[in-house]
Amino acid sequence: MSGRKTLYLANPYGFSPAHRAGPLNELIDALTSAGADPWEPFALGDQEGWTDQPGWAYKVGQNDMRLVRESDGIFAVVNGCPPDEGVMVELGMAIAWGKPTFLYRDDFRRCADSETYPLNLMLYTGLPEHGWQDFWYTKPEEIADPTKALARWLAGEAL
Numbered sequence: 001m002s003g004r005k006t007l008y009l010a011n012p013y014g015f016s017p018a019h020r021a022g023p024l025n026e027l028i029d030a031l032t033s034a035g036a037d038p039w040e041p042f043a044l045g046d047q048e049g050w051t052d053q054p055g056w057a058y059k060v061g062q063n064d065m066r067l068v069r070e071s072d073g074i075f076a077v078v079n080g081c082p083p084d085e086g087v088m089v090e091l092g093m094a095i096a097w098g099k100p101t102f103l104y105r106d107d108f109r110r111c112a113d114s115e116t117y118p119l120n121l122m123l124y125t126g127l128p129e130h131g132w133q134d135f136w137y138t139k140p141e142e143i144a145d146p147t148k149a150l151a152r153w154l155a156g157e158a159l
Contacts, residue, residue, distance in 0.1 A: 004037040005154055007102070008071035010091055012084035014042025027104065030140035031075060035154040038075070039067055068093050073100035073153065078119060081111035091123065100159055101126030102150050104137045128159075 009031065013024035024040070031038040041064045053059070064086075068074065074094035076087055083105075094101055103123065110118050117124050117132075127135045134149040144151055153159050 004035055005072040006070075007031060007036045007038050007073050007075045008068045008090065008094065008099075009038045009040045009075050009077075010068075010087040010094075011040070011077040012079075012087060013077065014040070023106075026140045027075075027077070027143075030143040034144040034151060036075075036150070039071055041067055064090060065093060068099075069097060071099065073102065075102045075104060075150070078103050078105045078123060079107040081107075081109050083119065083123075088123075091126070095126035099126070100149075100153055102135050102137065103127075106138050 009027065011024060011027070013027075024042075028038050028040060044063075044067060068090050071094075074091060076091045076094075077084075078087065078091075082088070091101065105118070112118050112120065114121050124132055131149075134147070134152075137143055137148070137150070142148060146152070146155075149159055
């Protein structure tokens with residue numbers, strides 16, 4: 001352990017070699033540079049090594065749930081309309097467990113049922129009513145922005 005706050009990096013990028021080499025690494029680098037210890041489930045779970053074993057899907061799900069529970073917070077990639085189902089389950093667990101929640105979306109499409117939020121309103125239940133935009137990220141360069149919630153939380157500020 002590094003002594004840094006751990007962030008479960010909920011994302012669908014690990015399924016694609018191109019996404020692992022590009023956007024996923026960019027997010028990991030940005031989170032690490034900002035002072036977080038990102039827990040990327042595809043790297044920590046060794047899912048590819050499990051898929052030939054009986055019961056692999058259950059083991060992956062249980063491992064990811066454990067990682068969400070043990071992390072200090074969650075940084076969820078919420079691209080897509082709707083976003084990835086696995087990411088949504090991980091985000092729901094983190095919200096239910098009261099974890100600090102940070103959302104990342106570089107997808108310009110809106111898929112919302114309200115005028116306020118760009119996605120389903122339930123994704124925002126882990127964010128404050130006012131100032132939720134400080135927990136919303138649209139590019140890796142924003143992650144270290146000291147005026148946004150993640151940088152403040154990593155610096156020890158209560159959210």
